[in-house]
Amino acid sequence: MRQGGCLQRPGQRQFGVDERGKGRFNLFMYEQKTYDVLNTERLQKFLTKRKEWLSWLNGDDQHSIWRQITSLLWDYALFKTIRELRVEAAQNPTEGIGFNAPVLHLLEAGFVIIQATGIRRLSEKQWRDPTKRVISLRALLDEIKTERELLTREVYLACHGLPYDPAPAKKRFYDSLVSSGQTLSYVGMDTSGPEAWASSESAHSHFDKHSNTSTAGRSRDDLIPIAWFDSLESKIKSCEDICVLTDKFIAHAAHPTNLVGLTKDQTQVTLSQLKACHRAIIEVATSVGVQILQDSVAITVPVPQFDLLENLDKRWINGEDVNKARDIWQKNCDEIEALALQSDICKSIETK
Numbered sequence: 001m002r003q004g005g006c007l008q009r010p011g012q013r014q015f016g017v018d019e020r021g022k023g024r025f026n027l028f029m030y031e032q033k034t035y036d037v038l039n040t041e042r043l044q045k046f047l048t049k050r051k052e053w054l055s056w057l058n059g060d061d062q063h064s065i066w067r068q069i070t071s072l073l074w075d076y077a078l079f080k081t082i083r084e085l086r087v088e089a090a091q092n093p094t095e096g097i098g099f100n101a102p103v104l105h106l107l108e109a110g111f112v113i114i115q116a117t118g119i120r121r122l123s124e125k126q127w128r129d130p131t132k133r134v135i136s137l138r139a140l141l142d143e144i145k146t147e148r149e150l151l152t153r154e155v156y157l158a159c160h161g162l163p164y165d166p167a168p169a170k171k172r173f174y175d176s177l178v179s180s181g182q183t184l185s186y187v188g189m190d191t192s193g194p195e196a197w198a199s200s201e202s203a204h205s206h207f208d209k210h211s212n213t214s215t216a217g218r219s220r221d222d223l224i225p226i227a228w229f230d231s232l233e234s235k236i237k238s239c240e241d242i243c244v245l246t247d248k249f250i251a252h253a254a255h256p257t258n259l260v261g262l263t264k265d266q267t268q269v270t271l272s273q274l275k276a277c278h279r280a281i282i283e284v285a286t287s288v289g290v291q292i293l294q295d296s297v298a299i300t301v302p303v304p305q306f307d308l309l310e311n312l313d314k315r316w317i318n319g320e321d322v323n324k325a326r327d328i329w330q331k332n333c334d335e336i337e338a339l340a341l342q343s344d345i346c347k348s349i350e351t352k
Helices: 040-058 065-091 101-122 137-146 153-158 167-180 197-211 226-237 240-250 271-292 319-341 344-351
Strands: 023-026 296-299
Touching (some): 065 101, 065 271, 226 271
16 A cells, blocks of 8 residues: 555565655565575575675665666656647647747757666676676676576575475474364465475475476476576667667767668667667566565656646746846857857967
8 A cells, every 4th residue: 555655565565765766675585594405505605696686686876777777767757748748738729838849859859868878778788897897787687697507496495494395384384273273264374484385385386487397397406597588688688779879879979881771760769669678678677686586576666755747837937037038048159159269279360
């Protein structure tokens, strides 16, 4: 249920909105000194890497992945809202309502740049040079793929302290019910720890799906195949057209010879392109966070803790101040013109 700016769920999940408008569900992570694993060294290595990967995904760093994603989606939703208002005003003209074309152009140009560069950052590969390391969704996925042998079936269950074999705990649970004589239709069960047999069964089923393993063929050393990671990587690669556009037209001014052969989608940005990239990015980030790291589900567009549309019904200036605005425009133009006139070359021309 929503209460003010927070979204809360019963149990061990809690959502909050931070200063950047980012929120997520934090899933309880079981911590204990002993785990039901045979290879404890591998478990410890995974838990260490997992901590680092989670800091990339949803940590407090200004460049954490979900912060980047949420910022993109917030701006996308806001821009589409303004765009629909503009279209409505154009199709149904009303006295006193209008949009200034140069201001709209500035808004649209800024929106395209923010979206394109944001998608480009999230899709960036990791640099070999440690001084150029980045936090990106692609870099995170690639590193987890490289270290995938740390995430075996037994390690996957141990993250929540679950028993590898749920049968003994399940038997103890039902034996306890019988001996107590309880007749209630609902009885609480552990969701983590050595007695969480139901969670163990569920985790096994999830891992079966990810590892393409049958129930009869389960092994503690089962791994998630490379093909699963390749599938997620292909989704990130679907954003390649936006990345090419960013490199050719935004980050760099490409020479005409480097523009030959570009497709239409590599020379323009449409809302449908952005939507497709957003969908791919959200799917990959959620798959990594939930299915691999078992930690979080992001809230893509959180509820703002202020009136998002405040002052939207007000004019920017009074009608009598339009001439003042023209004077300000001319003043700024004169200042820019003076930059050229004050250069040493222009001064030398004037003296000749």
